[in-house]
Amino acid sequence: MTEEKKTAIELGSNIDIAMQRFLHVQQGAQNSGLISFAEYLERAGENPISAVRNIFQVFHDLINDFVVKGVDEYPDDPESIGYADYDTSQLFVEGADNPFFADRLFTNRLVTLAENFRHGTQQNKIYIFKGPHGCGKSTFLDNLLRKFEQYANSPEGCTYEAVWRLDRELLGNFTEKETDRFLGKLSNLLDEYELRQSDLIEAQKVAYQGDQFIEVPCPSHDSPILMIPREYRRSFFDDLFKNDETKWKLFTEKQYEWVFRDSPCTICTQIYEALLSRLKDPLQVLQMLFARHYRFNRRLGEGISVYNPGDKAIKQNVLGNEMLQGRINGLLRDSNQVQYLFSNFAKTNNGIYSLMDIKGHNVERLLELHNIISEGVHKVEYIEEKVNSLFLALMNPEDEESIKDLPSLSDRIEYIKIPYILDLRTEVEIYRNAFGRHIDDRFLPRVLHNFARIIISTRLNQSSPALMEWIGHPARYSRYCDEKLQLLKMEIYTGNIPEWLDQSDRKGLTARRRRRIINESENEGVTGFSGRDSLRIFGELFSTYAKEGAMIDMATLCSYFRKHEDWMKLIPAGFLDSLLHMYNYTIMQEIKESLYYYNEEQISRDLKNYIFAVNFEKDSEVDCIYTGNRLKVDENFFAPIEARLLAKDADRERVLMFRKSIQKEYASRTLTQELRLEGKEMTETKLYQNLYERYVHHLKEKVLEPFLENENFRRAIKDFGKEDFKTYDNRIRNDVTFLMDNLCEKFDYSRLGAKEVCIYLIDNELAQKFAKE
Incomplete structure (x- = not known):
């Protein structure tokens, strides 16, 4: 071969x-084959929640299945408002050509909307997602509909629609005259092709069988369950479903009211009545009722229709099927019994009807929806067509003028705000998606997020009544926040309650106050840098300053924005200075924490000895029962320990008052209650823990002395990682290496980032500046 x-x-x-x-x-x-009504009922009996649901319930199930349950960072907080961090990546990002990133605020609105669909009575409304240019509205809706189409066509999301399969034999309508016509045609074939008589008989059977059934799909995609006459449905379902929690939900929850309330479309009603009139037996009628999966196809307008402002209105909105109509007429021998007429709205009944922006021809479509949304019906010639669709639309704020003259429609519109991103974590994720995750390696820690904070500051309102009512005097937090409290609001919007808040303010963040703060987002995110602007600005920064072997720091970031006067007009006055001060203070604390090391055993011994010694007269010599150390109680003993417990400028009177307060606390609570009654160890007592916090705090305040006083230490940091670093003495090398290791381990700096942040501190003389505060 x-x-x-x-x-x-x-x-x-x-x-x-x-x-x-x-x-x-x-x-x-x-998987689109027909199943009998009996088989459909069997499936409904096994899983009523899946088999008996309308478009609103399917939409809820989509959100429930594709949005990962949110994390509430404060689940045990009695003042929690359930403001959770949901993950929408499966819904809007995975598999999308153009991902949409939903921030925490919008995601909570979307989840709430879906929950309302599930737990409330659905009524005809149009849900308008309103937001400014460049906020991603079109991307959001495109991705949502794409995922909905996939879900609705899957086994998990499928719904069922009614199909009538009219049986000529059962209806006794296949007459001798029609049979003779078939035989005549087949006789001609016999003459032409010299078929045998047996072949003629077989061909007759095939022809008869093929023409025995007429399939009439419900053009409104009604659920087969609606074909049971409304007055009998409750008793029918009572017999069908077993007595369990599912049946109880079906009969009592508002989400299932449609099952007992809705009527089938006019065509299905006409077919049912015509068949019942002919057969006189409802069971025989239902034998001709079948079910199949409702297949959604956006491109064909089946189940999902999307209209752009430039799409012209269809002149002929009355649809039908002449061939099918003729077959129905021939079967029922009455052309007036069933009129197979419907409109374009029927194609999306129990589906989604969407308008991309309320402008152009979509304004006309919205006006056309007026009566449908209000009454739930639509006139097709002389036939009433019911419409029970999920109506979605997009709108720019300025386009609201186009519907202001329809006050009767206003109570049928529900707005869902989709503003510019206000959650800084989501804003950063957008940069990572657009430019690659490697961008993190070109910024010092938090600088990338600070870029996002600058962008978001232009989108927030300049004043916040809710925050001012809560905090009162922002100057108290000048190290961490700006005077308009925008930095605090950004933290609240991300779901974080900052640790730097004092205890009284933390307790003062009640559920009512937190809701007021979150609700302010409804009127924000419509001005400032758009999503497109932020990507352009970031791209310019990154291409200009992101160099190999160097990292973008805060000084670079601030100078970059200050060079553009038009940008600075959008950024609130003083915001950059406050952001820079917050960043500098934060890295100072990190470097202090990373430099700090002290023998924990020595700290414990000092505190135990001090607590014991304050109970004795001056110049006494005693043995401490907690350490076993022999102590001489004098100023030489007290001075070094009190230097780490009190401020530098503490006078003699304050020192003595402090010792007296320690002795009183020890005698009245620590010794008598905690040590003796409760059996605690000394290190577990409240007095010891308070002194420990003071002691460690003051030790850390002194760790910056190498930055202030030791030029060799500062030079060693700049030479870290180079050959010249080996020329420094062991102690400096060990201290610098200890600092770098801790920055990497405790605060997730890279080796280069740890070195760069220390150089940033040195070059900007931050240690000297904060030493004066």
């Missing part, structure tokens, strides 16, 4: 395998 023949055989075999596999997958994907 030649090589060419072998290749041809192998290719043919591969083609067969590929085609068979494709056929198997395609058949499994379609």
Whole structure:
């Protein structure tokens, strides 16, 4: 056998395998076969929640299945408002050509909307997602509808629609005249092709069988369950479903009221009545009722229709099927019994009807929806067509003028705000998606997030009544926040309650106050840098300053914005200075924490000895019962310990008052209650823990002395990682290495980042500046 023949055989075999596999997958994907009404009822009995649901419930299930349950960082807080951090990446990001990043504020609104669909009575409304240009509205809706289409066509999200399969034999309508017509045609075929008589008989059977059924799909995609006459449904379901929690939900929860309230479309009603009139038996009528998966197809307008402002209105909005109408008329022998007429709205009944921006021709479509949304019905010639769709629309704030003259429609509109991103974590995630996750390696820690804070500051209101009522005097937090409290608001919007708040303010953050702060976001995010602006500004910064072996720091970031006067007009006055001060103070605390090391055993011994010694007269010599150390109680003993417990400028009177307060606390509570009654160890007592915090705090205040006084230490930091670093003495090398290791371990700096942040501190003389505060 030649090589060419072998290749041809192998290719043919591969083609067969590929085609068979494709056929198997395609058949499994379609899964659109009809099932009898009895089989549908069996499935409904096994899983009523899945088989009996309308578009609103499917939308809820989509959100519930694709939005990962949110994390509430403060679940045990009695003042929690359930403001959770939901993950929407499966819904809007994964598999999307153009990902949409939903911030925490918008995600909570979307989840709340879906929960309302599930737990409330659905009524015809139009849900308008309103937001400014560049906020990602179109991307949001495109991705949402794409995922909805996938979900609705999957086993998890499928719903069922009614299909009538009219049986000529059961209706006794296949007459002798029609049979003779078939035989005549087949006789001609016999003459032409010389078929045997047996072939004629078989062909007759095929023709008869093929023309025995007429399939009439419900153009409004009604659930088969609605074909049971409304007055009988409650008792029917009572017999169908077993007595359990699911049945109780079906009969009592508002989300299922439609099952007992809604009527089928006019066409299905006409078919049911015509068949019942002919057969006189409801069970025989229901034998012709079948169910199939409701297949959604946005491109064909089945289940999902999306209209852009430039799409012209369809002139002929009355649809039908002449061939099917003729067959129905012939079967029922009455052309007036069933009129197979419907509109475009029927194609999205129990589906989603969407308007991309309320402008252009979409204004006309919204006006056309007026009566439908208000009454739930639509006139198709002389037939009333019910419409129960999920109406969605997008709108820019300025386009609201186009519907202001429709006050009767206003109570049927529910706005969901979709502003510019106000959650800094989401803003940063957008940069990572657009430019790659490697951008983190080009910024010192927190500088990338501070870029996002600057962008978001332009989108927030200049004043916050809710925050001012809560905090009162922002100057108290000048180290951590700006005077307009925007930095604090950004933390609240991300779900974080800052640790730097004092205890009284933390307790003062009640649920009512927190809701007021969150609710202020409803009127924010409509001005300032748009999403497109922020990506452009970031791209310019990154391409200009992100260099190999160097990292973008706060000084670079601030100078970059200050060079653009038009940008500075949008950034609140004083915000950059406050952000820089907060950043500098934060890294100072990190470097202090990383430099600090002290023998914990020595701290414990000093504090235990001090607590014991304050109970004795001056110049006494005693043995401490907690350490076993022999103590001489004099100023030489007290001075070094009190230097780490009190401020530098503490006078003699304050020192003595402090000792007296320690002795009183020890005698009245520590010794008598905690040590003797409760059996605590000394290190577990409240007095010891308070003194420990003081002691460590003052030790850390002194750790910056190498930055202030030791030039060799500062030079060693700049030479860290270079050959010259080996020329420094062991102590400096050990101290610098200890500092770098701690910055990396405790605060997630890279080796380069740890060095760069120390150089930033040295170059900007931050140690000297904060030493004066």
